[in-house]
Amino acid sequence: MADGKVVSIDYVLRDESGKELDRSSESAPLVYLHGARGIVPGLEEALAGKSVGDRVEARVPPDKGYGPKRNVKPQEVLRSRFPAEANVVKGAQFVAEGPNGRPMPIWVTKVQGRTIYVTSEHPLAGVTLVFDVTIRDVRDATEEEKAHGHAHGPGGHHDH
Numbered sequence: 105m106a107d108g109k110v111v112s113i114d115y116v117l118r119d120e121s122g123k124e125l126d127r128s129s130e131s132a133p134l135v136y137l138h139g140a141r142g143i144v145p146g147l148e149e150a151l152a153g154k155s156v157g158d159r160v161e162a163r164v165p166p167d168k169g170y171g172p173k174r175n176v177k178p179q180e181v182l183r184s185r186f187p188a189e190a191n192v193v194k195g196a197q198f199v200a201e202g203p204n205g206r207p208m209p210i211w212v213t214k215v216q217g218r219t220i221y222v223t224s225e226h227p228l229a230g231v232t233l234v235f236d237v238t239i240r241d242v243r244d245a246t247e248e249e250k251a252h253g254h255a256h257g258p259g260g261h262h263d264h
């Protein structure tokens with residue numbers, strides 16, 4: 105794996121106790137542009153120099169994962185600030201406008217009637233991530249993908 109390659113991986117993510125946190129679906133591998141920080145730095149480092157078919161186990165500490173736990177105090181937001189059709193449940197991720205006007209990911213920590221508690225802290229902050237990865241496909245990034253700094257799906261034609 106090298107910078108400028110678009111990589112498709114199957115992965116299972118567990119915490120240190122072995123509890124499964126996430127996995128890619130059989131039909132939809134995770135597709136990312138290597139070298140563009142599309143995945144956590146520790147996993148990108150572990151995949152550098154690997155090839156199609158390789159199985160990689162990587163233990164990624166928080167400072168190379170989703171960062172240390174900062175214990176950010178959740179903020180209250182009214183349900184009416186969310187789209188009416190949105191599924192506002194604990195753990196759901198939304199994109200809010202940050203202080204500088206740029207998009208900022210937020211996560212729901214609690215739902216209490218019409219009051220929603222959200223935090224900008226990633227739910228996996230402070231967690232050591234244990235990845236079990238199989239590399240399914242590698243191809244060169246298209247010019248458009250290089251310009252955008254991210255992958256456009258398995259074939260490079262994902263529209264957005």
Ligand SMILES: [Zn+2]
Pocket residue numbers: 248249252254255256264
């Ligand atoms: Zn794009």
